[in-house]
Amino acid sequence: MPKKHKGLLLTFCCILLLSIITAGCGGGQSGSTDEAGNEHITLEFWTIALQPTFNDYFNTLIAEYEKDHPNVKIEWKDYPYDAITDKLLTSIASGGSPDVVNLNTEFASQMGSKGAVVDLNEYLSDEQKGAYFEGIFNSTVIDGKAYALPWYTGTEVLFINTKIAKEAGLDPSNPPATREELAEWGRQVKAKTGKAGYAQQLVSKLFPIEGVSILTEDKTAAAFNTPEAVAMINNMKKLMDEGVIIKEDANFTKQIQYYSGEQTAFQLGGPTFINFIKTAAPDVYKNTIAVPLPTGQGDLRLSNSMNLVVPAKSEHPKEAVEFAAFVTNAENQTSFSKAANTLPSTKASIQDPFFSETDGSLEAQAKVVSAQSLAKATDYMVGVPNAQDVNSAIARGLQNILLNGQDAQKTLNEVEQEVNGILQQ
Template sequence: MVKKRKGVLLTFCCVLLLSIMAVGCGGGGQSGSNEETGNEEITLELWTIALQPTFNDYFNALIADYESSHPNVRIEWKDYPYDAITDKLLTSIASGSSPDVVNLNTEFASQMGSKGAVVDMNEYLNDEQKGAYFDGIFNSTVIDGKAYALPWYTGTEVLFINTKLAKEAGLDPSNPPTTREELAEWGRQVKEKTGKAGYAQQLVSKLFPIEGIPILTEDKTAAAFNTPEAVAMINNMKQLMDEGVILKEDADFTKQIQYYSGEQTAFQLGGPTFINFIKTSAPDVYKNTIAVPLPTGQGDLRLSNSMNLVVPSKSEHPEEAVQFAAFVTNAENQTAFSKEANTLPSTKASTQDPFFSATDDSLEAQAKVVSAQSLDKATDYMVGVPNAKDVNSAIARGLQNILLNGQDVQQTLDAAEQEVNGILQQ
C-alpha cells in the first residue's frame, strides 16, 4: 500500500536528528548487549503494523512457541497503525526506550539503515539463515554490504482486468496484454469503445526502472535517470494521459480503488491486497475481475512490495532480537502466516507448499498464484538506495510538475537530478 507523502519533511528532520544523536551518544546503553545472559530473563519488544486484532491468535501462538524454546526470553507484542509507526519509532529511540524488533516497509528500513539507526543483520546471522530468502528481496535493504532488515511478507503486482468493460471494448480477457505497449493499446480501445480510461497510476520513481531506466548509478552515489530514454518515456506517458488511456492525475492507492470500483478504469496494476477493497466496495466489479501476470516494460522487472523486520541500534539485546526476527520470518512461519493473511512469503522454501500453486478460480487464488510465480524474479526497485524516501519524493515531484503542471521535461529532469544528487551527499 502506498504511504501518503505528507509528513515526509517532518520524518526526514526526525531521521536527521536521530543520526546526530547516534553520533553524539555512541550507541547508548547497548555496549553489553552481546554478553551471555545465562538464566537472566530478558524482554524483547516487537512492533508490528495494523495486525491486531485480526491475527492475534496467530501471533499469540507464534510467541508462545518461541518462548517455550527460549525460556529466558519474553516477547511483548505491540501493534500500531501504518501512518503512526515511523514517527513513534523515532520518538521512542530518541527518548531512550527503543523497541527491539520493528515491522517497517522497505523504503523506511533503507532510510533507517542509511542513517545507522538499525543493526547490520550480517553480524548475527549465518549463511543458511540469510540464504533462506529470495535474493532480490533480501538484497533490497542491503546498503554497502550491510543487511539492515529481514524480509517478511511481500507481494508482487498483477494486472486486474474488468472483464465486462474489456468485452464491451471488443477485447478478449483470455488473451491479456503482456507488455506495457500492449496494455496501452488495450487502454486506447477501452477509451474509444466505452469512454472509460485504461488505468490510473501514482507518479512515483518506480516508473523509471519499469522501463529499464536506472534511478541511480551502480555505486549509488549519483542520479542516473536523466537520460534521453527517460525523456521519451515521460513524453509517451504524457501522450497517454492526453488521450485518456491513463488518468491525468497522481492517483494514490485509495483513488485507484475508487476509480476501479466505480468502473471509471478498466484495469488496475496492483498487489493482491487490492482485492480486499474492491470485494467490499464494489462486489459486482469484484465478480467481473480476473488477475493475470503484470505486463512488463523494457526493464522486465517484477517489483516487490515487502514488509520487513529491523532491529534498532538502540536495542539492549540486538543478538537475541535478530534471532527472534529470523524465527518470525523463517520459511515455516512465513508459510503459516501467508495462509492466514493471504500474503506472499519472502522465503524460497515456502513457495514449494501447494498452497501457492493451487487455485479454486477465485480472484484471490488467481492473484496468489500469479504473484507467487514471479517471486524468484522480484526485487525492490530502490535496492540499496540510501535516503530512499527522499529520493522517491524528489522524483515524484518532478513527474508531477511535468505531467500535471506542464513544466518542461528536460529542465525538470535537470532540476530533479540536481536535487537527488544533493540528497545523496547528505
C-alpha cells in the same frame, strides 16, 4: 506505509531525529535476573496494521517462541501505516527503542543508511541469509551491510474488470503482455466506454519498469536523467492527456476507489488489493480476473516487501535478531501467507502446493501468477542509500512534469541535482 510525501518538514525532522538516534542514549527496554542468575528480557515487537485481524496467528506464534525461550517475553504492539514512522523516530529519539520493527523496504533502507538499525551480518549465518530470495533480501543490503530480514511480500499482477473489457470489445482471455499493449487496451476502453484504463502513483519505480536506472551501479549518483527517461515521461503525459491513465498522483486508496467504482478497467497491484475490492465492491470483485503483469522495457518483476529490522538502540540485539529470524523463517512465512493472502520471501515456502494450486477464485489466480515471479523479483530501490528521500525527490519531479505542466528535461535536471545532494549526505 504510504509513500506520499510529507514535504521538506518531514525530511528535516527525519534527519534531525536520525542524528539523535545515532548519537543518543541506549534503548529503553530492560531485563531482570532471577535468583538462579538467569537473565529475563522483554522484546518489544512492532507491526503495521495487523491487529485485530491476525491476533490469533501472532498470539500463537509468540506463545510458541516464549515456550522455547523461557527467558524471553515478547510485547507485541501494532500501529497504523501512517503512524509507525513518526512513532518509531520519536520513540528512539526520546531514549527508548523497540527491538524488532516491521518497516517497508524504502524506510528500512533509509534507516540503514543512517546507521539507525543493526547490521544483521553480525548475527546471521550464510545459511540463514540464503533462505530468502536473493533479489528480495538484497533490497536492503547497502555497502555489504544487511539491514533487514524480508518478511511477507508480493509482486504485482494485472487485474482486469472483464465486464468493462468486454464492453470495449476486448478479449480478457488474451490479455496485454506489454505496457504498450496495455496502453492500446486503455485507449480502446476510453473510446468505447468513456472510462479510463488505470490509475497509478507517481513514484520512482516507473523508471526501472521502463529500463531506466535510478542510480549509477555504485549508488553514488543519479542515473535517470536520460533521453529515454524524457521520452518515457512524455509518453506517460500523452496517455494522461488521452485519459488512458487518470491524471492524478493516485495512492493505493485512490486506486481502490477508482477501480471499485468502475471508473477504471485495470489495476496494477499485488494480491492484497483483492481484500479491499471484495469488501468495497463485491460485484466488481466477481467480474475481476488476475493475469501476469504487462512488462515494460526493463522486463522487471518488482517486489513490494515488508521487512523486520532491529533498531541500533535495542538493548538486546542478539535476542531481537533471533526472534526476527523466527518470525520470518520458511515455516512461519508459509503459515502467515496462508492466513493473510500474501506471499513469502523464503525459497522453501514457495514449494508448498498452496502457491501453485488454484481453485479458480480471484485470490488463487493472483496468488499463483504473483508467486511465479518471486524468483526473479527485486525491489526497485535495491541498496539505495537514503531511499525515502530519493523517492520523494523523484516523485515531486514527476508530479511537476505530469500534473503541473513543467518541462520534462528542465525538471529532470533539477531532480538529478537534488538526488545527488541527498546521496552526499
